[in-house]
Amino acid sequence: MYLEINNLHKFYGEGDNRNEVLKGINCGVEKGQICVLLGPSGSGKSTMLNIIGGIDNADEGYISINGEKTVDMNEKKLSLYRRKHLGYVFQFYNLIPNLTVKENIEVGAYLSDNPLDIDELLKTIGLWEHKDKLPNQLSGGQQQRTAIGRAIVKNPDILLCDEPTGALDYNTSKDILKLIETVNQKFGNTVIIVTHNDAIKLMADKVIKLRDGAIRKEYINETKVPAAELDW
Amino acid sequence: MKNPLMKRLPRELKSDFGKYAVIFLFMIITVGFISGFVVATHSLAYAFDNSFDSQNVEDGHFILEDKMTGDLPDKIESTDTAVYDINYKDIDKGDKTYRVYKNREDVNKQYIFKGELAKTADEITLDRLFAANNSIEIGDSITLAGETFKVTGTVALPDYTSLFEKSTGLMFNAQTFTVALVTEEGFDRLPDSHTTYCYAWTFNDESLSENDKFDKSNDLKEEIAKNALMTEFVTEPNNQAIHFAGDDIGGDESMMITFLYIIIVIMAFIFAVTTSNTIEKESKVIGTLRASGYTKGELTFHYIVIPVFVTLFGALIGNILGYTVFKDFVADVYYGSYSLPPYETLWSSFAFVNTTIVPCAIMLVVNFFIISNKLSLSPLKFLRSDLKKKKNRKAVKLPNFKFISRFRIRIFMQNFPTYIVMFVGVFFANFLLLFGLMMNPWLENYKAEAVEHAFSEYQYILKMPVETKFEEAEKFTMTSLETTFENTDVNEISVYGIEDNSLYLSTLNFGDDGDRIYVSEGILKKYKLNEGDTITLKKKFTDDTYDFKIYSSFDYPTSMAVFMNIDSYRDKFDLNDDYFTGYLSNVELDDIDDDFILTTVTIADSTVLADQLTASMSGIFGIWTVFAVVLSTLIIYLLSKIIIEKNANSVSLVKILGFKNSEISGLYLVVTGIVVVFSALICLPICDIVFKSIFTIMMSSFNAWIDLYIAPKIWIEIPVYAIISYFIVALLQFMKIKKIPMDEALKNAE
Structure with a gap:
């Protein structure tokens, strides 16, 4: 298994307020798969994504990527791990306001020894005409495309998307999902998408449903649907 | 690949051009002045030190009751010591005293500033500074003891770099005392009854240490005392007229450098507070970058670049101005007090290190610690904009004050670190202000006291009882x-x-x-x-x-x-x-015949010290005062700007709720106003204590004691200046509040 999650426990709070948000998660994702983590608010899906992304720690259990365990890493190593293996996309795009689209993508490229060609990527994500604009001159969808460009330009092994369509309308959301699918197909990255939109599971290779910090359902999607055909 | 984040920096500078321009200018002026001060003093000190060899400055002098006769000169010369006749005649003219020497060729040789030495019996050259202070030009005529002389030039004598009438005097006096040079014939034209039989000596062995010279001087003193009636014996190190200027040049250097460091530390904290505010605003971006693999070190570097860049360029340009404009200004201040030799500008690595390298290092260290501490939170905390280090922070319970009062208290608590920096800055600015404001009244008070406590209108000191x-x-x-x-x-x-x-x-x-x-x-x-x-x-x-x-x-x-x-x-x-x-x-x-009078001290003589200090320093006090007010205004402006920017969202929100601009200003600016006024008031007793301590230390190294007098009005003026500074700033910040759009809060709501 490329990404292996083993007996993952996570607690928040102390004393009487101590709350277990992940209750021994065990699962895995194969290289190049699109995996959708589904679940309602508070189910633990974002926490799980953050632990995979190395920006949060597990209290028990571990994550292993290609045999490398994040639990053994100090802060510096974790930074290198994120730099080398991961790309992040958030619900809110978190772009640098005084850098242009192209420059925001360069911020991601800087982290890689072997980044993708930025101009080509700008065309792939449909932002070539907007490359010299600042984020505040873009629509929400264009900003999210930029964020995806920034994450993907370093050609990460795993692309982590936390509610990537949460702030977008239907059509724009579909455009973004299509882009994620294109990126997955073109560059072969493993993609993990956290969402509460049930329809998105149809474009996934693997679906993991969480509720109350535990996996309720985990399956391989045999009837994968192109993102363009999703409907909700 | 070059870090693309660097592209933000020029845009950041451009977007907040006003703020950075003000800091930059302030940095240039401060560094420029200190650099100019150090360069000028080092160059002047070098010229001063060199003059000892080039002008063959005496190792000491003695005054005899009568002309040196007999075998005393031979006895002195037999100890490998050269002795020179530097007899002089003190001629009083009105309230001025002219000490007339013959042109020097062997010892304490003169520097000619303008014109030429006297060549005929009716020509005279005067000290440059005295001539300038009394508007005496080349070509003017002066009459001394009934003899008229034509001024042919201005000079500086290395044994009178400070115009001390008495080598152990309290204060030099370039207003009413001068040295003058005439030819031998010219010297003979003046009455012999005014002659002081003064002789200088130099040791032939140039390799003598200071201790050797001291021992030899003591031997010499004993020898002279055995052979003649000696009224004065002054070694070169004890001669105020030779050394006072040299000791003073650069004597304030450590104070000036410390002053620069304090300013830079305050600026560093202002930058750090500004940057901390930026980090809070950009927390989600930082979280994303950290999640993407940017290290804490890379981001710390990114946020440190602007403060260090502004400091470095401010310091470099300040240094250029220091070597060109400010150096001349500082040198003019010294030339306005002392009769120093001409100087050439020297490169000073000390100035460069202390005005460029050290300020940049201070800026780097202060910002590094504060920013790296700020960035030490986890990426997740940045993504959640949860930048508090303490967990489970609860809101402080406030008494049941009116809503507006509670709101203001919350603003105060939220910005407590900023207000601490403001307090320190206001304290330092007020301390400088106190110094600038108190000096002239202090000297005036000293003069008034001197006049009031003078024993009598005249004090006659006689050569013999008459x-x-x-x-x-x-x-x-x-x-x-x-x-x-x-x-x-x-x-x-x-x-x-x-x-x-x-x-x-x-x-x-x-x-x-x-x-x-x-x-x-x-x-x-x-x-x-x-x-x-x-x-x-x-x-x-x-x-x-x-x-x-x-x-x-x-x-x-x-x-x-x-x-x-x-x-x-x-x-x-x-x-x-x-x-x-x-x-x-x-x-x-x-x-009483003039021949029997050694000296006459009038009431005017008792104010010489204060008069000289006023003449030399009053311009500096004015500049000092202006600088302190500008510093105070700048600090209040920068920090209150941070508070408004930090609360732009809240300001926008209360606008949406229906608050008027004036009401919002009443919330945010009044708190800053209260802090400024309280800081100014609390600073007064602290300034008083600190100033008194420093004053005591200053007086302990002074050859007298002058009581500290701080005019009562100054304790009113200081807070008034602070309030004026605040009102200027409040007006600017009010305009800023007016410009914050109502959709600011909506745009940033996530």
Whole structure:
């Protein structure tokens, strides 16, 4: 298994307020798969994504990527791990306001020894005409495309998307999902998408449903649907 | 690949151009001035030090009662010492004293600034500074002792770089005292009765150490004392006229450098607070970058670049201005006080290190610690904009004040670190302001006190006892002794013998036995003595010591003096019962021939010190005051700007709720106003304490004691200046509040 999650426990709070948000998660994702983590608010899906992304720690259990365990890493190593293996996309795009689209993508490229060609990527994500604009001159969808460009330009092994369509309308959301699918197909990255939109599971290779910090359902999607055909 | 984040920096500078321009300009002016100060003082000091060799400056001089005769010159020269005749004639002209020498060719050789040396008997050259102070030009004529001379040039003498009339005097005086050079024939035109038989010596062996010179000087003193009646013996290190300027040049250097460091530290904290605010605003971006693999070090570097960049470029441009504009300004201040030799500008690595490298290092270190600490949170915390280090922080419960008051208290608590920096900045600015404002009133007060406490209109010191017909004249005795305190510089103290029931010092009561001894208050303060203590003083050039048991202090602020009964004085110093030194008088004693008068001290002479300080420094005090007000305004402006920017969202939100701009300003600006006013008020007693401590240290190295006087109005002026600064800033911030759009809160809502 490329990404292996083993007996993952996570607690928040102390004393009487101590709350277990992940209750021994065990699962895995194969290289190049699109995996959708589904679940309602508070189910633990974002926490799980953050632990995979190395920006949060597990209290028990571990994550292993290609045999490398994040639990053994100090802060510096974790930074290198994120730099080398991961790309992040958030619900809110978190772009640098005084850098242009192209420059925001360069911020991601800087982290890689072997980044993708930025101009080509700008065309792939449909932002070539907007490359010299600042984020505040873009629509929400264009900003999210930029964020995806920034994450993907370093050609990460795993692309982590936390509610990537949460702030977008239907059509724009579909455009973004299509882009994620294109990126997955073109560059072969493993993609993990956290969402509460049930329809998105149809474009996934693997679906993991969480509720109350535990996996309720985990399956391989045999009837994968192109993102363009999703409907909700 | 070049870090693309660097592309933000010019845009960041452009987007907040006003703020950075103000800081940049301030940095340039501060560094420029300090750099100019250091460069000028180092260059002047180099020229000053070089003059000792190039102008063959004396190793000392002595004054004899009569012309040196017999085999004394041979005896001196036999000790491998060269002796030179530098006799002079002091000629009084109105309130001015001209000390006329012959042109120098061998020792203490003159620098010619303008024109040329006197070549004929009716020509004269004057000290450059005195000529400038008295608007005397080349070609003017002056009459001395009835003889007219034409001014042919201006000079500086290396043995009068500070125009001390008396080499152990309290203060030089370039207003009413000058040295002048004439030809031998010109010298002979002046009356011989004015001649002072002064001789300089130099040791032939240039390799002598200071200790060797000291020992040889003592031997020389003994030899001269054995062979002639000596009235003065001054070695070169003890000659104020030679050394005072050299000691003063750069004497303030450590204070200036410290001053620069304090300013840079304050600026560094302002930058750090600004950057912390930016980090809070950009927390989600930072979280994303950290999640993507940017390290804490890379981001710390990114946020440190602007403060260090602004400091570095400010310092570099400041240095360029320091070497060009400010250096001349500082040199002019010194040339306005001293008769220094010409100088050439020298490169100073000390100036570069202290005004460029160290400020950048301070900026780097302060910002590194604060920013790296700020960025030490986890990426997740940044993504959640949860930048508090403490967990489970609860809102502080406030008393049931009105809503507006509670709102203001919350603003105060939210911005507490910013207000701390503001307090420190206001304190420092007010301290500088106190210094700038207090000096002129202090000197004026000193002058008034000097006039008020002068014994009499005239103090005649005679060469020998001469009677006068004036009934107002009262005899007194006086001598100068030296202090014997360990671990302190030797200072000169005047010991007076005063008549019982004196007309002029009527408050002194020497008791029935005439054994009560009074000392001026300055002595008690400077040497931390009390009534009942005994002060031991020493006669110059001898080992004879005298004890004086202090009965009480006497309010005599212009000098350090001991007062005793005239008969007790005569007993103490084994003098005849009818011995006296001179007269105190409120009328001019015109029946005493000038030939018998050594010196006449008038009330105007007692203000010489203050007059000279005012002439030399009053311009600086004005600049200092302006600088302090600008610094105070700048600090309040930058920090209040941060507070408004930090709360732009809240300001926008309360606008949406219907608050008017004036009401919002009442919330945010009033808190800053209260902090400024409170800071200014709390600073006053602290400034007072700190200033008094520094003043005591300053006075301990001064050859006198002047009471500190801070005019009461200054304690009003300081907070008034702070309030004016605040109102200027408040107006600017009000405009800023007006410009915050209502959709700011909506745009940033996630």
